[in-house]
Amino acid sequence: MYSYAIKRLLGALPTLLVLFTLSFFLMRAAPGGPFDAERSLPPEIEANLNARFHLDQPLYQQYFSYLEDVVTGRFWPSIQYSDFNVKELITNGFPISMQLGLAALLLALLVGCSIGALAALKQNSRTDYSVMALAMTGISVPSFVLAPLLVLVCAVWLGWLPAGGWNNGALANQVLPVIVLALPQIAWISRLTRGSMIDVLRSPFILTARAKGLPWLLILRRHALKPALLPVVSYLGPAAAGIVTGSIVVETIFQLPGIGRYFVQSAINRDYTLVMGVVLFYGTLIIVFNFLVDLLYAWLDPKVRKEYTS
Amino acid sequence: MQSRSLWADAGRRLRANRAATVSAVLLVLLSVAVIIGPMLLPWSYDAVDWEHIAEGPSAAHWLGTDQIGRDLLARLLYGGRISLMIGVVATLVSLVIGISWGAIAGYFGGKLDAVMMRIVDILYALPFMFFVILLMVFFGRNIFLMFVAIGAINWLDMARIVRGQTLSLKRREFVESAVVMGVGPLTIIRRHIVPNLLGVVAVYVTLTIPQVILAESFLSFLGLGVQEPQTSWGALVNDGAQVMETMPWMLIAPAITLALTLFCFNFLGDGLRDALDPKEQR
Numbered sequence: 001m002y003s004y005a006i007k008r009l010l011g012a013l014p015t016l017l018v019l020f021t022l023s024f025f026l027m028r029a030a031p032g033g034p035f036d037a038e039r040s041l042p043p044e045i046e047a048n049l050n051a052r053f054h055l056d057q058p059l060y061q062q063y064f065s066y067l068e069d070v071v072t073g074r075f076w077p078s079i080q081y082s083d084f085n086v087k088e089l090i091t092n093g094f095p096i097s098m099q100l101g102l103a104a105l106l107l108a109l110l111v112g113c114s115i116g117a118l119a120a121l122k123q124n125s126r127t128d129y130s131v132m133a134l135a136m137t138g139i140s141v142p143s144f145v146l147a148p149l150l151v152l153v154c155a156v157w158l159g160w161l162p163a164g165g166w167n168n169g170a171l172a173n174q175v176l177p178v179i180v181l182a183l184p185q186i187a188w189i190s191r192l193t194r195g196s197m198i199d200v201l202r203s204p205f206i207l208t209a210r211a212k213g214l215p216w217l218l219i220l221r222r223h224a225l226k227p228a229l230l231p232v233v234s235y236l237g238p239a240a241a242g243i244v245t246g247s248i249v250v251e252t253i254f255q256l257p258g259i260g261r262y263f264v265q266s267a268i269n270r271d272y273t274l275v276m277g278v279v280l281f282y283g284t285l286i287i288v289f290n291f292l293v294d295l296l297y298a299w300l301d302p303k304v305r306k307e308y309t310s
Numbered sequence: 311m312q313s314r315s316l317w318a319d320a321g322r323r324l325r326a327n328r329a330a331t332v333s334a335v336l337l338v339l340l341s342v343a344v345i346i347g348p349m350l351l352p353w354s355y356d357a358v359d360w361e362h363i364a365e366g367p368s369a370a371h372w373l374g375t376d377q378i379g380r381d382l383l384a385r386l387l388y389g390g391r392i393s394l395m396i397g398v399v400a401t402l403v404s405l406v407i408g409i410s411w412g413a414i415a416g417y418f419g420g421k422l423d424a425v426m427m428r429i430v431d432i433l434y435a436l437p438f439m440f441f442v443i444l445l446m447v448f449f450g451r452n453i454f455l456m457f458v459a460i461g462a463i464n465w466l467d468m469a470r471i472v473r474g475q476t477l478s479l480k481r482r483e484f485v486e487s488a489v490v491m492g493v494g495p496l497t498i499i500r501r502h503i504v505p506n507l508l509g510v511v512a513v514y515v516t517l518t519i520p521q522v523i524l525a526e527s528f529l530s531f532l533g534l535g536v537q538e539p540q541t542s543w544g545a546l547v548n549d550g551a552q553v554m555e556t557m558p559w560m561l562i563a564p565a566i567t568l569a570l571t572l573f574c575f576n577f578l579g580d581g582l583r584d585a586l587d588p589k590e591q592r
């Protein structure tokens with residue numbers, strides 16, 4: 001198990017390095033520097049700023065001092081919100097984004113796995129077709145179409161739920177954002193679960209269990225569920241990435257004070273440092289999450305586990 | 311008994327799939343409408359009708375007009391041109407990169423294969439959408455850059471699929487006989503490997519186009535997509551969402567068109583996969 005963890009870690013590290021390197025050179029290659037604001041600075045101040053952010057050094061030294069800045073969490077100040085630095089904006093917004101994201105991930109797992117399994121058990125029935133139709137809708141309707149439509153119906157026309165705002169995390173304010181975040185993932189997870197469940201139910205060990213006369217529910221619980229859900233575990237990484245991307249849309253539409261909304265603002269305002277900070281932060285988060293999912297998968301899958309413990 | 315080719319067989323199975331057939335027909339109609347529609351309309355996508363500003367659907371403007379009096383139908387059709395074009399072109403970009411990468415890695419094998427697939431693995435774990443955003447922020451909005459950037463995200467899947475197929479294809483007799491006859495490896499890849507990948511590629515293309523259209527819409531939503539007065543479906547949906555309480559027609563028509571198009575591509579892709587995959591025969 002440890003050797004597997006080390007191997008996976010060795011896989012995650014180059015990815016982190018590529019993330020960092022690409023972002024560094026993108027930022028360097030961009031036309032204009034971070035201090036080309038509308039007003040031109042006096043030369044002494046510009047020299048000072050350049051020295052502070054190591055812009056006066058040769059490129060390879062800049063690369064390493066930037067690496068040091070990022071690793072030690074010394075983010076550059078945001079250009080747009082000059083009173084805050086990127087780190088403060090991220091630490092303020094992240095708890096909200098994380099709360100919504102985790103709720104959406106849990107909802108997607110619960111609903112996706114159960115309706116996917118249901119569809120597989122009743123393959124080619126009406127239940128199956130309606131689950132698959134729902135899944136197709138979840139895949140085909142982008143969140144920035146779904147969110148305004150839901151607001152229009154549930155908030156504006158019916159008045160059941162608030163149209164937006166955080167309201168200190170009131171439950172009613174979280175319902176619509178979480179649903180919008182979860183729906184595309186419900187769609188993918190249910191398709192995945194249905195496919196793998198159908199495969200598993202056809203496999204010899206299930207036939208054996210049935211031939212031995214075990215009750216159907218026991219077979220499902222003890223023999224079918226775990227192998228059928230393994231592909232879902234490996235989908236957790238992409239699901240998290242999808243939820244992060246979705247949160248950018250959802251936080252903007254529902255006006256939630258998470259990271260995503262700052263991100264959109266900073267993208268529109270060309271706030272280089274803030275965009276950079278969020279990309280590095282979320283990129284690292286997703287890579288680390290993928291690493292943890294890999295470990296979980298190895299722990300669950302006897303084939304991988306055995307290869308590394310024996 | 312008459313023999314049937316793979317493609318005739320697949321075509322027969324595809325026609326039996328009603329959802330896929332309807333989707334294909336709808337997509338053809340939509341493409342025709344998007345290509346010739348703007349020429350038939352009395353309004354161009356950026357023309358302002360001062361008599362009808364911010365009005366709902368009427369005889370003069372079938373889908374209504376926006377806040378500055380531009381015909382929504384004209385803008386919808388024009389935006390469709392952009393969205394579909396980005397979908398097709400970016401998919402072709404990813405196709406070219408993905409097929410070459412996967413076929414070369416799979417055919418030559420060994421160390422080259424290991425290194426090339428390791429690179430794919432590393433890139434695969436990167437949140438690429440964020441890099442497209444960085445690109446658009448740093449280098450400004452540029453349709454050409456967008457094609458390349460979105461295409462560059464999507465080639466990884468293609469490379470993996472093509473490599474797997476190539477690995478099994480290169481052991482087949484017709485490849486061996488080509489090797490024996492002294493045909494060079496790049497010619498073999500071009501003449502014998504790639505044509506046999508077309509089935510997989512066709513499925514992949516129909517499933518990638520909607521993803522690319524989605525990615526472009528997402529960028530437009532962030533304000534990083536095409537620039538006014540040009541538009542795309544994503545940009546129209548975004549504009550509509552901002553005024554949906556007072557002008558719901560601005561949201562409804564583009565939202566339905568975008569979702570319907572994505573629906574059709576996904577249904578067609580699923581149908582093609584079922585038709586070309588003999589394992590799924592029922």
